[in-house]
Amino acid sequence: xxxxxxxxxxxxxxxxxxxxxxxxxxxxISFAGGLPAPELFPVAEMKKAVDxxxxxxxxxxxxxxxxxxxxxxxxxxxxxxxxxxxxxxxxENVMVTTGSEQVLDLVGKAFIDEGDEVLVExxxxxxxxxxxxxxxxxxxxxxxxxxxxxxxxxxxxxxxHPKAKLLYTVSNFQNPTGKTMPVDRRKKVAExxxxxxxxxxxxxxxxxxxxxxxxxxxxxxxxxxxxxxxMSTFSKILAPGFRLGWVLGDPKVIDKLTVLKQSxxxxxxxxxxxxxVEFFAQNDINKHVDQISALYGKRKDLxxxxxxxxxxxxxxxxxxxGGMFLWVKVPGVTDTVELFKKCLKEKVAFVPGDPFFxxxxxxxxxxxxxSNMQEDKIEEGLKRxxxxxxxxxxxxx
Numbered sequence: 352x353x354x355x356x357x358x359x360x361x362x363x364x365x366x367x368x369x370x371x372x373x374x375x376x377x378x379x380i381s382f383a384g385g386l387p388a389p390e391l392f393p394v395a396e397m398k399k400a401v402d403x404x405x406x407x408x409x410x411x412x413x414x415x416x417x418x419x420x421x422x423x424x425x426x427x428x429x430x431x432x433x434x435x436x437x438x439x440x441x442x443e444n445v446m447v448t449t450g451s452e453q454v455l456d457l458v459g460k461a462f463i464d465e466g467d468e469v470l471v472e473x474x475x476x477x478x479x480x481x482x483x484x485x486x487x488x489x490x491x492x493x494x495x496x497x498x499x500x501x502x503x504x505x506x507x508x509x510x511x512h513p514k515a516k517l518l519y520t521v522s523n524f525q526n527p528t529g530k531t532m533p534v535d536r537r538k539k540v541a542e543x544x545x546x547x548x549x550x551x552x553x554x555x556x557x558x559x560x561x562x563x564x565x566x567x568x569x570x571x572x573x574x575x576x577x578x579x580x581x582m583s584t585f586s587k588i589l590a591p592g593f594r595l596g597w598v599l600g601d602p603k604v605i606d607k608l609t610v611l612k613q614s615x616x617x618x619x620x621x622x623x624x625x626x627x628v629e630f631f632a633q634n635d636i637n638k639h640v641d642q643i644s645a646l647y648g649k650r651k652d653l654x655x656x657x658x659x660x661x662x663x664x665x666x667x668x669x670x671x672x673g674g675m676f677l678w679v680k681v682p683g684v685t686d687t688v689e690l691f692k693k694c695l696k697e698k699v700a701f702v703p704g705d706p707f708f709x710x711x712x713x714x715x716x717x718x719x720x721x722s723n724m725q726e727d728k729i730e731e732g733l734k735r736x737x738x739x740x741x742x743x744x745x746x747x748x
Contacts, residue, residue, distance in 0.1 A: 358485040380732035381700040385526070385675060386723040387587055391643055393634070397590065400629035404622065412622045418613045419605070420447025420597070421624040427631055428597055435559070437572035438581065443602045446609055449619045451556055451584040451596035455479050457608045457615070458517070458552055458580065458598075459486045468515040470508055472500050474678075474707035474716070476526045476554065479519050490709035491515060499525060499532040502539040509547040518544070518551045522570055523558035524674025527707045527718035531672060537570045544578035551579045559588050559640050561673035562648025577601035585627055587675070588640050593623040647675065650721040653729045660730075661737030663744050668719075675722040678704075681740055683747040684715035690743050691717070699735040 404412050419425065425445040432438040448454050455478065463469065465487030471480065473492035480490070491512050494504050500520055509515065520540070522532045532540075544551045553570045571581035580600040585593060598608065612618075630636075651670075654677065658668055667680045679701075684690050687703040694700060704716030724732065 357487070376698075379695065379698045379700050380724070380728050380735065382719040382721070382724060382732060382736075383700045383702045384723055385720055387591060387675075388643070388646060388722055391639075391646060392590055393630070393639060396634050397626060397630055400633055401622070401626045403629045403633070404625040408625050412625045414621065416618045416621045416624075418446075418609050418618045420445070420619060421621065421628065423628045424624045425597075427628060428599070432569075432571075432581070432583075432599060435566075436555075436569040436581075438569055438599065440599055444605060445597055445599050446605050446612065447619050447624060448596040448598060448612065449616055450586065450594040451554070451582055452478060452482075453612070453615070453619075454552075454582040454596055454598045455482045455554075457611050459483050459488075460611050461604070461607050462516050462550060463488050467517075468512050470505070470512070470515050470518040470549070471709050472520055472525065473709065474527055474704060474713070475519065475709065476521055477706040479554070480706070480709055483517075483519070492708070492710045493518075495525075495528065495530060497530070498536065499528075499530040500536065500540070502536050502543065505540065506543055506547075509543060509549060513547070515547075515549050518549055519554065520551065520570070521554045521556075523555050523567070524560070524671050524676070526557070526674075527676055527702070527704070528678040529669045529671030529674055529676050530678075531564075531567065532570075534567050537567065538573045540570050541573040541575070541579060544574070545576040549578065553579055553581045555581065555583045556587050557674035558583070560644050560647055560675070562644045562651070564672040571599070577604075580604065588636070588643065589627065589630065593620070593627070595619065595623055595627060644673065647673075647722050650724060650726060650729060651677070653726055654719065654721045654733065657730050657733030658737075661734050663737065663741045665744070666740060675720055677719050677721070679717050679719060680713070681715040681717075681744065683744055685747070687712070687715060687717055690715070690739070693743055694736060694739040697735040697739045699732050699739065701736070 425442045428445050429440045459482050463486040468491050469483050469488040470491045470493055473494050491508050493508050494501055524531055571579045582598045584596040665682045669678045671677055691703050701717040701719050705712040
């Protein structure tokens with residue numbers, strides 16, 4: 352008999368994987384994935400950048416490299432977070448990772464022992480839950496309102512759980528809800544982290560993709576005690592296939608994460624790192640990001656219009672100012688997975704809300720993605736979804 356570790360799910364199932372596989376049927380209009388729009392990948396520009404890398408840094412790009420990452424890329428990151436987020440940092444504050452998922456894993460290894468408490472938004476990013484659950488974390492769910500994480504509830508949770516090791520939060524255009532934490536709450540989170548001596552992992556993969564409203568500085572910008580780790584990725588603004596993420600924080604913490612990374616994959620792909628450095632040198636990244644934001648904003652508006660037109664009365668949904676997702680609540684529905692099956696019969700798909708909750712799921716919730724759906728299919732998909740929702744609501748009356 353094969354003896355797996357406790358980190359492997361006992362039932363061996365992959366519910367989300369099964370849902371996404373079902374949604375991959377070409378006849379299904381799927382709002383389930385979290386993929387960037389591939390038509391905006393800068394293929395020609397990146398090819399030119401890679402050619403330059405081989406011409407000017409070929410041997411270096413093909414050799415083993417430092418676990419913390421290419422110095423030039425880390426310098427680029429410190430400059431960008433200063434300009435975009437108001438974060439003062441130096442190269443020693445930054446480590447490049449193999450995607451932002453690796454940051455989640457390394458932070459789990461560094462901070463979580465079996466039985467340790469981790470505070471999370473309710474709901475939150477499902478892969479973070481999977482990672483920290485694999486290290487034996489016990490979750491403390493902190494509720495949200497229309498402006499994201501409630502700081503009053505956070506302080507109450509910190510009082511009631513003084514041994515909590517970590518707070519994980521997606522501060523901008525949260526996955527799955529699309530909500531953004533306002534600046535006063537960000538300041539309070541940094542204040543509470545210092546007061547209760549808890550580490551904060553601020554995950555910001557979507558922050559650059561804003562198509563409405565005003566930019567809000569990162570929580571890390573208000574951190575004066577080195578209690579906040581800030582992580583992000585190049586996946587949403589350049590190429591997810593490159594698997595380039597990064598984490599920024601106290602050099603003492605980055606040192607520990609670097610040691611853990613060394614035993615995981617030694618270092619992140621050298622060629623991909625150099626390609627991003629050269630791409631930034633040759634191109635206007637902000638212009639490229641503006642193009643992404645404009646397209647996603649257009650698609651989000653079409654989603655909102657379609658939901659107003661086709662969804663039954665009483666269905667609630669968020670209206671994000673950026674990012675890739677919005678969150679839906681259908682009153683009266685008690686089994687969202689069963690609802691997914693009904694929608695799949697109508698050839699439309701979403702991600703059920705259940706996996707995004709650390710504790711008891713809120714019934715009738717699900718996530719919709721708009722970044723990876725062609726405009727001409729959005730209305731038809733929402734028409735199909737509206738019919739399935741209407742049928743489900745009527746059945747539960």
